[in-house]
Amino acid sequence: MAMLSVLRKIVQEVSAAPDLETVLDLTVRRIQRAMHTQVCSIYLLDSVTQRYVLMATQGLNREAVGKASLSAAEGVVGLVGQRAEPLNLEDASVHPSYIYLQSTGEERFHAFLGVPIIHQGEVLGVLVVQQYERRRFDESEEAFLVTVSAQLAGVIAHAEATGSIQPVGNNANSKPVAQDRRFTGVAGAPGVAIGQVYVATLPADLEGVPDKPAKDIDAELDRFYAALDAVRREIRDVSRSLAQRLRSDEQALFDVYLRMLEDNALAGEVTERIRAGNWAQGALREVVEQHVREFSAVDDPYLRERVTDIRDLGRRVLSHLQEAFSGGEVEYPDNTILVADDLSPAMLGLVPEDKLVGLISVTGSGNSHAAILARSMGIPTAMGVVDLPFTRLDGREVILDGYSGRVYVNPSDDLKNAFDEILREEQMIAAGLETLRDLPAQTTDGYRMPLWVNTGLVSDVARSLERGAEGIGLYRTEIPFMTRDFFPSEQEQLQIYRAQLEAFAPRPVTMRTLDIGGDKALPYFPIDEENPFLGWRGIRVTLDHPEIFLVQVRAMLRAAQGYGNLRIMLPMVTSMHEIEAASAQIDRAVRELQEEGLDVERPPVGIMVEVPAAVYLTRRFARKVDFISVGSNDLTQYLLAVDRNNPRVADLYAPYHPAVLKVLHFVAQEARKERKPVSICGEMASDPGGALLLMAMGYDVLSMNSNNLPKVKSAIRGTSLAKANSLLQRVMRMDDAEAIHQYLRNSLKEMGLGNLTRPALPDRD
Numbered sequence: 097m098a099m100l101s102v103l104r105k106i107v108q109e110v111s112a113a114p115d116l117e118t119v120l121d122l123t124v125r126r127i128q129r130a131m132h133t134q135v136c137s138i139y140l141l142d143s144v145t146q147r148y149v150l151m152a153t154q155g156l157n158r159e160a161v162g163k164a165s166l167s168a169a170e171g172v173v174g175l176v177g178q179r180a181e182p183l184n185l186e187d188a189s190v191h192p193s194y195i196y197l198q199s200t201g202e203e204r205f206h207a208f209l210g211v212p213i214i215h216q217g218e219v220l221g222v223l224v225v226q227q228y229e230r231r232r233f234d235e236s237e238e239a240f241l242v243t244v245s246a247q248l249a250g251v252i253a254h255a256e257a258t259g260s261i262q263p264v265g266n267n268a269n270s271k272p273v274a275q276d277r278r279f280t281g282v283a284g285a286p287g288v289a290i291g292q293v294y295v296a297t298l299p300a301d302l303e304g305v306p307d308k309p310a311k312d313i314d315a316e317l318d319r320f321y322a323a324l325d326a327v328r329r330e331i332r333d334v335s336r337s338l339a340q341r342l343r344s345d346e347q348a349l350f351d352v353y354l355r356m357l358e359d360n361a362l363a364g365e366v367t368e369r370i371r372a373g374n375w376a377q378g379a380l381r382e383v384v385e386q387h388v389r390e391f392s393a394v395d396d397p398y399l400r401e402r403v404t405d406i407r408d409l410g411r412r413v414l415s416h417l418q419e420a421f422s423g424g425e426v427e428y429p430d431n432t433i434l435v436a437d438d439l440s441p442a443m444l445g446l447v448p449e450d451k452l453v454g455l456i457s458v459t460g461s462g463n464s465h466a467a468i469l470a471r472s473m474g475i476p477t478a479m480g481v482v483d484l485p486f487t488r489l490d491g492r493e494v495i496l497d498g499y500s501g502r503v504y505v506n507p508s509d510d511l512k513n514a515f516d517e518i519l520r521e522e523q524m525i526a527a528g529l530e531t532l533r534d535l536p537a538q539t540t541d542g543y544r545m546p547l548w549v550n551t552g553l554v555s556d557v558a559r560s561l562e563r564g565a566e567g568i569g570l571y572r573t574e575i576p577f578m579t580r581d582f583f584p585s586e587q588e589q590l591q592i593y594r595a596q597l598e599a600f601a602p603r604p605v606t607m608r609t610l611d612i613g614g615d616k617a618l619p620y621f622p623i624d625e626e627n628p629f630l631g632w633r634g635i636r637v638t639l640d641h642p643e644i645f646l647v648q649v650r651a652m653l654r655a656a657q658g659y660g661n662l663r664i665m666l667p668m669v670t671s672m673h674e675i676e677a678a679s680a681q682i683d684r685a686v687r688e689l690q691e692e693g694l695d696v697e698r699p700p701v702g703i704m705v706e707v708p709a710a711v712y713l714t715r716r717f718a719r720k721v722d723f724i725s726v727g728s729n730d731l732t733q734y735l736l737a738v739d740r741n742n743p744r745v746a747d748l749y750a751p752y753h754p755a756v757l758k759v760l761h762f763v764a765q766e767a768r769k770e771r772k773p774v775s776i777c778g779e780m781a782s783d784p785g786g787a788l789l790l791m792a793m794g795y796d797v798l799s800m801n802s803n804n805l806p807k808v809k810s811a812i813r814g815t816s817l818a819k820a821n822s823l824l825q826r827v828m829r830m831d832d833a834e835a836i837h838q839y840l841r842n843s844l845k846e847m848g849l850g851n852l853t854r855p856a857l858p859d860r861d
């Protein structure tokens with residue numbers, strides 16, 4: 097078989113294995129066979145003892161598994177880990193680093209090839225092949241082992257993480273959870289939290305269902321049987337209604353479905369697991385997952401197709417179970433930490449705000465929209481915690497560090513005390529900032545910097561007014577669209593918009609027209625694309641759907657009647673014709689409403705600069721519109737070519753990248769040449785250091801999440817415009833994003849504003 101297909105098969109098979117032991121065992125067996133070596137072994141680094149432990153082997157003494165180990169600085173294995181690169185030796189036993197592990201019986205082998213297993217930049221362990229003869233492994237063998245290792249690192253990390261948390265109803269034979277087990281994601285929203293996990297599941301999202309102990313096993317069994325009955329009825333109904341139109345072999349598929357549900361198939365296995373203590377939904381997920389794994393691994397394409405059938409059946413049963421469950425109100429713990437596979441803006445409203453202390457998402461990144469909203473709500477959040485075995489965490493106590501994106505499972509008293517201390521410190525800082533509410537955002541040399549807010553959630557309005565916001569620089573209209581079942585009517589929109597305009601009048605309210613696509617989906621208008629951030633987004637969607645755009649603009653205009661504080665803003669503008677087309681629509685809406693006898697006028701219309709093309713056309717665009725607002729979140733992702741939603745590249749998303757700073761400065765200067773007001777409404781304005789730079793660049797308005805407004809105000813009041821200017825001049829000469837960030841942090845500290853940056857946090861393995 098060609099090596100590529102061998103490789104593919106190994107990865108497929110190993111990925112389908114249910115636990116760490118099987119993952120490692122299969123890996124060594126398959127590699128040994130594929131490479132025709134006498135030995136293949138895996139050593140994993142134990143993070144507590146810092147030793148490489150032999151975890152699986154084919155060829156060495158099996159008795160040594162779990163026992164034989166080397167310190168990270170010892171032996172040729174340690175050397176591979178230390179250097180994080182392959183080591184190919186003709187005779188390992190003569191290498192100066194060689195240490196002979198007697199229990200393994202490895203003295204017979206000479207040729208040695210070890211490659212590191214690296215996941216997310218960290219060495220997890222070492223993969224080794226050995227042979228009797230003295231010879232160097234050739235280049236293609238080395239390349240093969242490196243490739244397998246790179247592909248399996250994620251699978252091994254995930255299996256290891258899952259195995260570290262014992263499943264529900266299976267207490268007898270699994271290891272206890274290690275204390276302070278740490279999972280690393282990326283920062284979502286600052287703050288720390290200690291609380292109890294509640295796993296949120298989307299309807300019919302089987303993979304996201306958590307394990308929970310069954311409170312009443314008989315009741316769970318009854319629920320399951322009822323759901324099964326309902327699904328059987330559904331299948332028979334569909335089968336009957338299609339009877340005329342289907343061939344008999346197609347019709348037979350329904351019988352296959354029905355048989356799969358029988359007691360000696362899926363149903364029996366699920367009831368067994370319910371009896372073992374898992375609730376019905378969790379038991380169903382376990383069984384379906386296991387079958388999916390088994391079927392995915394087989395060669396037969398017919399059987400592989402069955403994976404889809406099993407998943408489909410699983411979802412059907414699940415949706416009936418969820419229906420039965422939603423009858424009862426969910427009891428959220430007092431300190432709920434909401435965990436989701438893919439945290440969406442719509443989920444943020446699930447838990448009552450007085451009970452929600454933290455949010456964790458397995459996918460996504462710090463500039464995903466869910467994280468932005470979490471920041472505005474002031475809820476500590478970790479995003480992209482990709483290895484978190486979240487289905488095993490429901491009901492458990494965890495610590496969440498939103499500054500760094502870390503999550504600690506099974507926290508020790510020591511760690512809890514340390515985080516308690518930080519919580520108290522944060523409360524004191526917040527109380528200190530509250531006194532700023534009625535004071536102006538004015539520098540020590542008298543420069544007045546208007547501070548506006550970004551809104552979208554209902555709760556944003558009260559919070560923003562409480563914190564002394566002087567206007568709304570960005571109202572994300574798509575947020576209220578997300579929590580509905582279909583597009584809101586003109587009347588409904590009018591009411592939603594009026595609430596914002598009324599609460600803020602006479603202060604200006606900038607309403608952005610619907611900005612969906614990217615990571616913002618409407619449940620009733622799905623957009624499924626390969627590259628959603630380069631796809632059908634923002635104004636591209638609304639120009640293709642004038643009916644949606646017109647209704648929205650009409651609702652805004654009507655809502656502003658009597659207040660006169662509306663401004664309309666267009667997202668994702670790339671070309672002049674988009675401005676012209678949208679303007680024409682707005683003119684049409686104004687004309688139509690006037691013809692209907694309403695007293696409306698054309699509001700100021702502006703555009704967002706968030707696509708690089710718009711940067712270079714700022715002056716021309718500025719002549720056509722009333723104001724410019726920079727969306728630095730998208731502008732950063734497009735300039736740096738880093739998907740703002742992808743945790744893998746989260747480290748590369750750098751708002752202080754010199755290129756980003758140059759562009760931001762340029763846009764402010766260009767807009768000013770046309771004497772048009774220029775503001776910024778990306779998250780950068782919410783960062784005290786960023787706000788000072790933007791003020792110095794000449795931005796007329798900074799619009800930010802309401803939660804950070806007091807911190808930004810404090811920074812502005814604590815410095816002079818002259819000082820901000822010299823800060824800007826200095827950083828504009830620097831080359832490195834991280835160095836700039838560090839420099840800003842230090843400068844804030846020197847100005848006595850150190851409490852506005854993150855606290856010193858405990859960091860445990």
Ligand code: PEP
Nearest residue numbers: 706727728729730777778
């Ligand atoms: C931006 O892109 O900077 C912006 C403010 O819009 P959003 O984050 O909603 O895409």
Ligand code: MG
Nearest residue numbers: 706727729730
């Ligand atoms: Mg944007």
